Amino acid sequence: xxxxxxxxxxxxxxxxxxxxxxxxxxxxxxxxxxxxxxxxxxxxxxxxxxxxxxxxxxxxxxxxxxxxxxxxxxxxxxxxxxxxxxxxxxxxxxxxxxxxxxxxxxxxxxxxxxxxxxxxxxxxxxxxxxxxxxxxxxxxxxxxxxxxxxxxxxxxxxxxxxxxxxxxxxxxxxxxxxxxxxxxxxxxxxxxxxxxxxxxxxxxxxxxxxxxxxxxxxxxxxxxxxxxxxxxxxxxxxxxxxxxxxxxxxxxxxxxxxxxxxxxxxxxxxxxxxxxxxxxxxxxxxxxxxxxxxxxxxxxxxxxxxxxxxxxxxxxxxxxxxxxxxxxxxxxxxxxxxxxxxxxxxxxxxxxxxxxxxxxxxxxxxxxxxxxxxxxxxxxxxxxxxxxxxxxxxxxxxxxxxxxxxxxxxxxxxxxxxxxxxxxxxxxxxxxxxxxxxxxxxxxxxxxxxxxxxxxxxxxxxxxxxxxxxxxxxxxxxxxxxxxxxxxxxxxxxxxxxxxxxxxxxxxxxxxxxxxxxxxxxxxxxxxxxxxxxxxxxxxxxxxxxxxxxxxxxxxxxxxxxxxxxxxxxxxxxxxxxxxxxxxxxxxxxxxxxxxxxxxxxxxxxxxxxxxxxxxxxxxxxxxxxxxxxxxxxxxxxxxxxxxxxxxxxxxxxxxxxxxxxxxxxxxxxxxxxxxxxxxxxxxxxxxxxxxxxxxxxxxxxxxxxxxxxxxxxxxxxxxxxxxxxxxxxxxxxxxxxxxxxxxxxxxxxxxxxxxxxxxxxxxxxxxxxxxxxxxxxxxxxxxxxxxxxxxxxxxxxxxxxxxxxxxxxxxxxxxxxxxxxxxxxxxxxxxxxxxxxxxxxxxxxxxxxxxxxxxxxxxxxxxxxxxxxxxxxxxxxxxxxxxxxxxxxxxxxxxxxxxxxxxxxxxxxxxxxxxxxxxxxxxxxxxxxxxxxxxx
Numbered sequence: 001x002x003x004x005x006x007x008x009x010x011x012x013x014x015x016x017x018x019x020x021x022x023x024x025x026x027x028x029x030x031x032x033x034x035x036x037x038x039x040x041x042x043x044x045x046x047x048x049x050x051x052x053x054x055x056x057x058x059x060x061x062x063x064x065x066x067x068x069x070x071x072x073x074x075x076x077x078x079x080x081x082x083x084x085x086x087x088x089x090x091x092x093x094x095x096x097x098x099x100x101x102x103x104x105x106x107x108x109x110x111x112x113x114x115x116x117x118x119x120x121x122x123x124x125x126x127x128x129x130x131x132x133x134x135x136x137x138x139x140x141x142x143x144x145x146x147x148x149x150x151x152x153x154x155x156x157x158x159x160x161x162x163x164x165x166x167x168x169x170x171x172x173x174x175x176x177x178x179x180x181x182x183x184x185x186x187x188x189x190x191x192x193x194x195x196x197x198x199x200x201x202x203x204x205x206x207x208x209x210x211x212x213x214x215x216x217x218x219x220x221x222x223x224x225x226x227x228x229x230x231x232x233x234x235x236x237x238x239x240x241x242x243x244x245x246x247x248x249x250x251x252x253x254x255x256x257x258x259x260x261x262x263x264x265x266x267x268x269x270x271x272x273x274x275x276x277x278x279x280x281x282x283x284x285x286x287x288x289x290x291x292x293x294x295x296x297x298x299x300x301x302x303x304x305x306x307x308x309x310x311x312x313x314x315x316x317x318x319x320x321x322x323x324x325x326x327x328x329x330x331x332x333x334x335x336x337x338x339x340x341x342x343x344x345x346x347x348x349x350x351x352x353x354x355x356x357x358x359x360x361x362x363x364x365x366x367x368x369x370x371x372x373x374x375x376x377x378x379x380x381x382x383x384x385x386x387x388x389x390x391x392x393x394x395x396x397x398x399x400x401x402x403x404x405x406x407x408x409x410x411x412x413x414x415x416x417x418x419x420x421x422x423x424x425x426x427x428x429x430x431x432x433x434x435x436x437x438x439x440x441x442x443x444x445x446x447x448x449x450x451x452x453x454x455x456x457x458x459x460x461x462x463x464x465x466x467x468x469x470x471x472x473x474x475x476x477x478x479x480x481x482x483x484x485x486x487x488x489x490x491x492x493x494x495x496x497x498x499x500x501x502x503x504x505x506x507x508x509x510x511x512x513x514x515x516x517x518x519x520x521x522x523x524x525x526x527x528x529x530x531x532x533x534x535x536x537x538x539x540x541x542x543x544x545x546x547x548x549x550x551x552x553x554x555x556x557x558x559x560x561x562x563x564x565x566x567x568x569x570x571x572x573x574x575x576x577x578x579x580x581x582x583x584x585x586x587x588x589x590x591x592x593x594x595x596x597x598x599x600x601x602x603x604x605x606x607x608x609x610x611x612x613x614x615x616x617x618x619x620x621x622x623x624x625x626x627x628x629x630x631x632x633x634x635x636x637x638x639x640x641x642x643x644x645x646x647x648x649x650x651x652x653x654x655x656x657x658x659x660x661x662x663x664x665x666x667x668x669x670x671x672x673x674x675x676x677x678x679x680x681x682x683x684x685x686x687x688x689x690x691x692x693x694x695x696x697x698x699x700x701x702x703x704x705x706x707x708x709x710x711x712x713x714x715x716x717x718x719x720x721x722x723x724x725x726x727x728x729x730x731x732x733x734x735x736x737x738x739x740x741x742x743x744x745x746x747x748x749x750x751x752x753x754x755x756x757x758x759x760x761x762x763x764x765x766x767x768x769x770x771x772x773x774x775x776x777x778x779x780x781x782x783x784x785x786x787x788x789x790x791x792x793x794x795x796x797x798x799x800x801x802x803x804x805x806x807x808x809x810x811x812x813x814x815x816x817x818x819x820x821x822x823x824x825x826x827x828x829x830x831x832x833x834x835x836x837x838x839x840x841x842x843x844x845x846x847x848x849x850x851x852x853x854x855x856x857x858x859x860x861x862x863x864x865x866x867x868x869x870x871x872x873x874x875x876x877x878x879x880x881x882x883x884x885x886x887x888x889x890x891x892x893x894x895x896x897x898x899x900x901x902x903x904x905x906x907x908x909x910x911x912x913x914x915x916x917x918x919x920x921x922x923x924x925x926x927x928x929x930x931x932x933x934x935x936x937x
Contacts, residue, residue: 036065040078040157044125044145057123064100064122064147064155071104071479073153080145083161090832092503093164095143097121097183098172102468105475109489109496111149114835118496119146119164124182128163132191134510138438141166141190168503170195170443172468188436193502195443195495197436200427201467204442207284208247208321210423210465215243218422220415220462223328224272226263227284228313229321244272247321253313260313264306267324268299275454278327281308285320296327328461331453364420364445365843366413368474368491387477408458412449415460420445423465439506443498446470471495493837497818500835504827509534511830512584514577516540516598517560517591518548520709522806522883526590527551529822538582540573554580561705563593563714570600577605586829588782590822592677593714595619595802608831610802614778618802621674622651622720625797628776642776645769645788645797649722658695661721662688668724671695673702675715677801680708680892684724695719701892708892727791728935729798732770733805733813735824735834739780741771743836745813745821747805750932769795783825785809808848808881808898815879815902816842846879847909847936848900849929851922853889859921860887860896868920869899877901878916910936 042057065075087093092114096103100120110118121127126146129139142163148156169192171183184198196204203209208227214220222244230250248263250256267273282294293315295308305324312322371393372385388396390412391405399405423445432438448463448470474491515526518541527548530537538554542561549555556576560569577584587607589598595615602609609615617627625646632643650661651674671694672682681698685691698719705713729749735742744767770786777800785805787798804810804821814820817837824834851860860866866882873880879900887896899922901912910933917923923930 034062034065035069036062036075037078040076041080041159042122042157044123048125053123053125057125060100060122064120067101067104068153068155071108071153073155076147076155076157078157080157080159083159085161087160087164089165090507090830091164091167092117092500092507092835093119093143093166094168094170094499094503095119095121095127095141095146095166096170096172097124097127097186098170100147102172102472103170105471105478105489105492106495107149108153109492110499111151111153112489113493113496113837114500115151116148117835118149119143120149121146124186127166127186129186129190135191135438138189138191141169141186141192166190166192167506168193168195168499170499184436187440190437190439192506193439193441194437195441195499196467197440199434199436200440200442202286202319203427204423204445204465204467205286205288206319206321207282207323207464208245211323211462212245212247213422213426214419214462214465215245217425218415218418218462220419221459222462223280223325224267224270224276225326226267226324227321228260228263228309228324229284231318232321250313253316256313257310260309261306264309264324265302268302268305273299273326276326276328279305280323280325280327281305281312282323282325283312283316283320284323285316287317287320328450328452331451331458364417364424365494366416367471367494368477369409369412369416370470370474370477372473387473387480389477408451408460411460415449415462416447419447419462419465442467443502444468444471444495497837501818504832504835505533505823507832508823508827508830510536511586511826512536512538512553512582513826513829514538514540514582514584514587514601515552516573516587516589516601517594518543518546519591520883521885522881523590524548525810526822529820530826533823533826535826538577538584554582556580560594560597561714563597564716566597566600569597570604573597573601574604586826586831588825588829590803590806590825592619592675592801592803593712602829608781608829610779610781614780615802617777618774618779618784618800619675619715620651621672621676621799622649622722624773624777624800625649625722628773628797631776640768640772642772645773645795647722647725647796647798649720652695652719652721655692655695658688658691658721662691665721665723670722670724671698671719672722673698673712674718674720675712677711677806680711680894681719685721691721708890711892711894725789725791725796727789727796729787729789730766731805731809732766732786732788733783733809733821734767734770734774734786735783735821735828735836736771736774736779737781737828737833739775741767742834743819743824744770745809745817745819747809747812748935750935766790766795769797773797773800781828783821783828807883807895808879808900811879811881812846812848812900816844816846818843844902844904845906845909846900846902847906847913847933848879848881848898849913849917849922849932850895851897851899852893852927853887853896854893855924855927856896856922857887857889862921864899864920864922866897869897872916878913906936 040061042061068075094110094114094117096107096119107118107120121143126144128142128144130142132138132140143160143166144163145159148158150156169187169190171187187194187197208229211222211225215222225245227245227247228250229247230252232249268279277299279297279299280294281297293312297305297308309322309324316322369390370387371390372387373393374385390409394405394408424442427435427442444467446466446469449460450463452459452461471491478490513535515537518539527537531551537552538556539548539552540556540558540560541548542559544557558573558576584605584607587598587602587605587609589595596612596619599609599612599615603612617623628642628646632641635641648665650657650665652658652661668684668686670682671685671691673680681702683694685694698717702708702713702717707713731747731749732744734744746766766788769788773786774784779802782802783804785801785803789796789798804825810822819836824836827834851864853860856864869878869880872878879902881898883894883898884896899913899916901909901916903909903912914923914929914933917929
């Protein structure tokens with residue numbers, strides 16, 4: 001067998017090597033003899049491979065089979081004789097081109113999150129670029145052949161006829177020079193998102209650039225460094241401010257010895273080098289990896305250092321650099337001894353490798369931390385050491401204090417995320433050409449740290465960044481840990497979520513969506529987000545001067561305030577759509593009043609939506625409960641009935657209805673508007689007399705939509721009486737497609753302002769009840785907001801809002817879980833099933849309180865003015881959601897804004913928001929914030 005170490009990957013294979021490769025042997029050392037089928041079809045009919053590329057394709061296929069075998073997974077099944085068909089432009093197609101060992105954890109996690117849509121290409125010839133139909137000057141990427149990853153890690157070798165359109169591409173610039181060039185060309189100027197590009201990979205692999213970013217922008221400690229470079233183009237020259245890194249730009253390779261000698265002498269004798277006794281000479285650039293061409297020298301041997309630097313400079317190309325840096329000693333936590341020896345063992349060095357993925361623009365998440373331990377006097381490679389967990393590594397070195405362990409992990413997280421953010425901010429400032437395409441961005445960044453000590457304090461020193469080495473090492477640790485029950489896929493999960501999110505945004509780009517009803521200021525985010533996603537919004541709105549009219553593709557002024565005429569409105573709107581020649585992909589609404597009208601329009605246009613009858617049931621609160629209660633006997637044995645969550649209630653249109661309801665229901669009770677929103681008019685009543693008084697007051701004060709716009713009076717002012725249920729209150733925003741629950745997000749409401757119900761927030765788990773109530777009402781497609789109470793007898797339904805949650809909920813869910821329910825609602829409306837994270841673990845905790853004008857008018861004019869709140873929001877002290885734009889005190893009021901604080905723990909978030917509210921004057925005896933937070937402590 002031939003070893004990869006025996007092959008110069010930058011040179012063509014010899015005839016002997018090619019003959020050997022063509023025979024199907026493994027292009028690797030110490031791998032078992034193949035036990036899998038060798039007669040699989042690896043050639044691509046539409047793009048034949050040359051001999052060398054075919055050798056690498058065969059090698060990668062054998063490597064995949066060997067890896068699957070080691071993981072206990074079945075062999076890949078060849079089904080190329082029956083090409084797969086039926087894929088459309090709305091299907092997620094995530095394509096990875098590279099070594100299967102580098103991306104196995106990502107592929108397996110993808111098989112769980114998007115089975116059948118995670119594809120591995122083993123050859124560039126399996127892909128092809130064609131001119132983009134939507135974006136002139138860009139290309140669409142088509143995949144003709146791939147290994148498909150299905151549930152449970154099952155894999156299939158597939159051909160696609162016609163080729164599938166790729167919606168996300170990630171390539172590797174790995175072993176073979178020809179592969180590297182092919183991947184770079186494939187990734188350039190695509191119309192689909194890419195998890196990098198050749199141009200970005202060059203920047204990330206440039207040790208000088210990343211070290212400058214670490215030192216100057218992320219403010220993360222790096223070794224004192226002297227760098228020599230020449231003909232360094234932008235953006236590599238943009239980072240020039242000196243802290244721990246000094247860059248000397250040479251005019252050429254010849255005649256620079258004196259300058260180089262002076263700089264080296266000054267560096268070695270400088271103050272920054274005083275604590276160190278040894279130095280390292282190494283190259284910087286995308287061609288160099290690992291410890292290749294790295295030399296170590298005593299600091300006192302200046303002549304040897306100079307000679308090593310001159311030799312290295314002779315080998316460099318344009319854009320590359322030669323680095324002279326301090327050799328950082330590893331922190332000695334204990335004096336480890338060899339077994340059976342009284343002499344100290346060689347000191348160990350621990351590489352701290354942390355990986356992170358971009359979740360949203362300018363936001364990163366640490367995905368995993370892994371340690372590599374080796375001798376301090378030898379270079380340490382990722383692939384040449386056994387990975388360990390951070391805690392295990394530190395414990396072996398004598399650190400057992402839990403607080404210290406937690407502090408070091410927190411330091412790794414903070415510094416790694418700061419480093420990743422610095423690179424992404426630099427990347428965001430690049431031109432499209434410098435990035436390698438409009439859709440190119442780095443979704444996966446690894447940072448290597450060294451644990452050292454200074455003045456008896458442990459410190460992390462950043463060494464470099466990389467594109468995939470840390471991910472591979474984290475995945476290897478997880479693979480080793482599965483034997484003892486460690487969870488798999490933790491480090492790859494955020495990356496796969498990012499892939500799916502970007503792929504779905506690409507699918508939705510350019511979709512034409514009819515939105516009925518603009519809503520108020522609290523819905524402003526809809527128009528901003530739609531523009532950011534590239535959606536074409538056609539808005540129907542009653543107010544001809546609504547601010548949203550200037551933020552959409554098409555504005556259709558039509559009076560839809562009288563919802564008792566929705567059938568008539570629907571027919572007219574459908575006619576207007578056809579008159580304007582609009583070709584719609586979907587239709588939806590974010591406004592309570594318009595949900596039934598939206599369903600009627602969708603029904604006539606043949607667009608996806610829940611049935612009109614289901615929308616009517618959900619829109620009328622008493623009807624929702626009565627419908628569920630009537631279905632108690634329809635449930636098969638062994639199923640939990642949605643009637644278990646319903647609460648007895650009665651519809652009220654007259655005082656006679658009040659009397660009848662009082663005879664059938666128990667007090668205390670809750671009275672509210674039948675079609676109301678925003679908790680306006682909701683009141684706790686103790687007896688029938690209070691019911692009559694409140695019914696009369698609402699009947700006089702809230703008659704028509706003009707009396708209080710946006711709370712449902714376009715449907716009338718009928719009321720209902722419901723039995724009061726005690727317990728904690730919760731909201732569940734649930735995504736349902738074709739009757740299947742795809743995701744659910746829970747927020748908790750603390751104690752409310754009794755006897756009226758304007759709420760604050762809390763978390764809980766009531767997903768199953770919400771889902772069953774939605775299905776029980778016939779809601780099959782959409783994003784719905786379900787309000788429930790958790791009582792001693794279990795969950796009880798308050799009401800179903802047949803649209804996504806209002807107020808701050810979309811913003812909070814996006815911040816906590818990285819999921820945009822606004823985009824999910826558009827996808828469902830357009831007949832595209834959202835691919836959402838299967839396990840939605842919170843990235844942070846948010847706790848907030850509502851500000852209402854009746855209680856906070858003075859504060860909102862002074863200590864908590866909008867300007868002050870926005871400034872605090874921009875600097876990250878609070879999270880602000882403005883819900884109104886005018887400080888108007890009304891008897892039937894809705895919240896003006898929500899002020900929240902984020903933290904890693906719920907308790908700390910509570911303390912933060914309480915402190916903020918006390919300083920701003922939001923907390924008061926009449927509005928006791930500590931009481932509202934009492935459920936969360």
